[in-house]
Amino acid sequence: xxxxxxxxxxxxxxxxxxxxxxxxxxxxxxxxxxxxxxxxxxxxxxxxxxxxxxxxxxxxxxxxxxxxxxxxxxxxxxxxxxxxxxxxxxxxxxxxxxxxxxxxxxxxxxxxxxxxxxxxxxxxxxxxxxxxxxxxxxxxxxxxxxxxxxxxxxxxxxxxxxxxxxxxxxxxxxxxxxxxxxxxxxxxxxxxxxxxxxxxxxxxxxxxxxxxxxx
Numbered sequence: 001x002x003x004x005x006x007x008x009x010x011x012x013x014x015x016x017x018x019x020x021x022x023x024x025x026x027x028x029x030x031x032x033x034x035x036x037x038x039x040x041x042x043x044x045x046x047x048x049x050x051x052x053x054x055x056x057x058x059x060x061x062x063x064x065x066x067x068x069x070x071x072x073x074x075x076x077x078x079x080x081x082x083x084x085x086x087x088x089x090x091x092x093x094x095x096x097x098x099x100x101x102x103x104x105x106x107x108x109x110x111x112x113x114x115x116x117x118x119x120x121x122x123x124x125x126x127x128x129x130x131x132x133x134x135x136x137x138x139x140x141x142x143x144x145x146x147x148x149x150x151x152x153x154x155x156x157x158x159x160x161x162x163x164x165x166x167x168x169x170x171x172x173x174x175x176x177x178x179x180x181x182x183x184x185x186x187x188x189x190x191x192x193x194x195x196x197x198x199x200x201x202x203x204x205x206x207x208x209x210x211x212x213x214x215x
Contacts, residue, residue: 085153
């Protein structure tokens with residue numbers, strides 16, 4: 001079996017009402033995991049907990065051999081910056097900078113270099129030197145994905161990464177994310193409403209009635 005990169009045990013969370021209880025989940029190197037669920041089921045909250053943004057009410061998250069919430073806030077932020085990648089549905093690019101400059105801003109902080117393979121594979125090599133504001137929505141999202149992957153994270157979290165994309169572009173983005181984790185022995189955790197995207201993953205779960213169930 002592949003090496004586990006993240007192991008979550010007995011996670012629980014609630015806001016004004018309970019979201020989930022006793023969640024156990026393991027993410028393996030070279031694999032991708034998808035969680036589906038209706039709006040309000042807690043799937044994005046679960047992602048934020050696994051990614052170090054939101055401490056659970058109960059439970060533990062071990063990631064790359066570290067207890068995520070035993071770290072101090074500053075240490076956890078530095079760990080997240082070095083080791084984790086986060087892809088959101090909204091791309092959050094600097095509109096006054098080119099696509100390449102947006103990516104280079106991330107690589108400089110991470111101490112990595114941009115792999116030209118990413119630009120070619122995401123089909124943005126021909127537009128990468130245009131300002132972000134001049135790119136289409138799909139191109140901006142692909143620049144955002146390239147910016148995350150250029151940091152060379154081991155663990156990638158993606159919250160509805162294809163929600164604003166057409167089917168062809170969504171398939172391309174998932175192709176690249178899954179190729180990346182296989183190439184870099186990483187792992188991908190995806191929250192999505194798209195059953196087609198979810199079924200592509202080695203693990204496919206549904207969050208419902210406060211529990212994770214195999215899809």
